[in-house]
Amino acid sequence: MSMKSGSDWALALLRTLxxxxxxxxxxxxxRKHPRTGRGQHGGKLHGGPQKGSYQRMSYPRLGWxxxxxxxxxxxxxxxxYKDHHLKRQYPPLSLGTLQLLIDTNRISTDEPIDLxxxxxxxxxxxxxxxxxxxxxxxxxxxxTFKAKVNIEVQWTSEAVIAAVEKNGGTITTSYxxxxxxxxxxxxxxxxxxxxxxxxxxxxxxxxIEFYTNPKMRGYLxxxxxxxxxxxxxxxxxxxxxxxxxEDPQRDLLLKRKDPRQIFYGLEPGWVVNLRDKxxxxxxxxxxLQYYSN
Amino acid sequence: xxxxxxxxxLQLQPAVKNYCSFKSSISLDKLxxxxxxxxxxxxxxxQNEPTKFSGYIPMEKIQISYSRSSGPxxxxxxxxxxKANIKFNVHEANWIPEVVRENLKQKFKNHVSKDGFITxxxxxxxxxxxxxxxxxxxxxxxxxxxEPVEVKELSPETAEKLRRRRExxxxxxxxxxxxxxxxxxxxxxx
Numbered sequence: 001m002s003m004k005s006g007s008d009w010a011l012a013l014l015r016t017l018x019x020x021x022x023x024x025x026x027x028x029x030x031r032k033h034p035r036t037g038r039g040q041h042g043g044k045l046h047g048g049p050q051k052g053s054y055q056r057m058s059y060p061r062l063g064w065x066x067x068x069x070x071x072x073x074x075x076x077x078x079x080x081y082k083d084h085h086l087k088r089q090y091p092p093l094s095l096g097t098l099q100l101l102i103d104t105n106r107i108s109t110d111e112p113i114d115l116x117x118x119x120x121x122x123x124x125x126x127x128x129x130x131x132x133x134x135x136x137x138x139x140x141x142x143x144t145f146k147a148k149v150n151i152e153v154q155w156t157s158e159a160v161i162a163a164v165e166k167n168g169g170t171i172t173t174s175y176x177x178x179x180x181x182x183x184x185x186x187x188x189x190x191x192x193x194x195x196x197x198x199x200x201x202x203x204x205x206x207x208i209e210f211y212t213n214p215k216m217r218g219y220l221x222x223x224x225x226x227x228x229x230x231x232x233x234x235x236x237x238x239x240x241x242x243x244x245x246e247d248p249q250r251d252l253l254l255k256r257k258d259p260r261q262i263f264y265g266l267e268p269g270w271v272v273n274l275r276d277k278x279x280x281x282x283x284x285x286x287x288l289q290y291y292s293n
Numbered sequence: 294x295x296x297x298x299x300x301x302x303l304q305l306q307p308a309v310k311n312y313c314s315f316k317s318s319i320s321l322d323k324l325x326x327x328x329x330x331x332x333x334x335x336x337x338x339x340q341n342e343p344t345k346f347s348g349y350i351p352m353e354k355i356q357i358s359y360s361r362s363s364g365p366x367x368x369x370x371x372x373x374x375x376k377a378n379i380k381f382n383v384h385e386a387n388w389i390p391e392v393v394r395e396n397l398k399q400k401f402k403n404h405v406s407k408d409g410f411i412t413x414x415x416x417x418x419x420x421x422x423x424x425x426x427x428x429x430x431x432x433x434x435x436x437x438x439x440e441p442v443e444v445k446e447l448s449p450e451t452a453e454k455l456r457r458r459r460e461x462x463x464x465x466x467x468x469x470x471x472x473x474x475x476x477x478x479x480x481x482x483x
Contacts, residue, residue, distance in 0.1 A: 238425040
């Protein structure tokens with residue numbers, strides 16, 4: 001057996017050692033600059049000025065402002081907004097606004113209404129950079145809401161669900177993580193980036209109860225339980241439960257996305273090429289595994 | 294059937310059709326394998342028991358109308374019909390159990406009209422939709438208050454305890470009364 005050269009040893013070592021990163025680098029073996037105050041010309045005053053509070057180490061306390069009440073005393077703390085920048089937000093969209101959008105033909109009721117449809121009107125936007133996780137359908141304008149829609153929102157309340165179902169429509173609450181919101185709110189811009197359609201993530205711990213609740217028509221709830229809750233709500237709010245099975249628009253009203261889907265008719269992982277007007281689908285096993293999971 | 298005719302039939306299919314039948318690992322059929330996955334499956338309404346009202350009100354048997362609400366509120370309260378009124382004939386109300394219906398006629402004797410109608414209103418909120426729910430809640434509470442109450446038999450220990458409490462209360466009342474009487478009688482010229 002031939003003797004290993006230095007480079008052979010080095011290569012053998014490289015094969016076993018972990019990847020070089022910030023956590024792996026050793027400290028500098030030699031001090032680059034002498035410590036302050038020890039050098040010939042850096043001593044005595046240690047680079048600072050003579051006399052005064054600098055030399056005597058008697059600077060005023062941090063935050064002190066001359067001749068005025070300091071900022072940290074003047075401005076009060078309001079704990080109600082603590083961590084607000086970390087919380088999920090759902091900008092409101094009232095039922096009255098929705099009715100107006102439908103009446104003025106901004107939104108078509110011949111297609112299911114979702115986040116993309118509302119954002120496409122360009123009248124209402126969602127800003128994921130400000131932690132907007134979708135729309136909150138509110139109760140304002142409930143008495144004049146007459147449209148029959150298949151709507152998918154991100155947050156709502158019981159009375160709103162009753163109003164939508166009373167008119168023969170269906171409503172679902174669905175969770176979109178921030179990355180999916182970027183795709184959903186402006187699909188054309190997303191497709192232009194050439195990125196594949198992301199797969200929607202499941203809701204975080206504090207939201208999972210809401211989205212698995214049949215009372216709130218969660219997208220992860222059991223549809224049989226949702227059917228029971230529909231009757232309960234009809235009894236509570238005093239209307240006859242419309243028969244969807246006998247409705248000519250049955251297919252439209254029952255159209256639902258898969259929990260991982262962002263767009264109707266498009267699967268996660270696909271790349272939509274707008275210029276060549278084609279869709280590129282992944283073939284690699286690992287990608288297919290990831291996107292179908 | 295020719296290929297041409299078949300493609301034409303395909304083209305005439307409704308515009309809305311879920312061509313993409315994508316199913317991920319968390320699709321509803323995998324989360325709920327036992328479920329029928331149908332939101333339109335209407336369950337039969339709950340049945341009434343002989344002495345207990347189930348809570349189910351058939352909407353065709355009651356009349357719901359709307360009128361203007363009272364109270365402050367400017368133009369909105371003056372113009373918008375937000376008050377919900379519910380009217381039903383208590384003699385024809387087969388959806389209420391017999392015993393409960395009789396109790397209802399007795400207890401709310403003064404509320405029943407000459408023709409046998411009971412009316413309920415609600416103008417609690419700004420919205421007609423929510424006021425309807427409130428009025429229906431009032432109706433259910435009204436019916437439930439007329440359900441026959443099961444009289445629980447007292448155990449001898451409890452009956453004895455209650456008797457002793459009543460006796461003590463009487464004793465103390467009489468003591469106070471006598472004390473007051475003696476105070477009053479001792480008033481006057483010394």
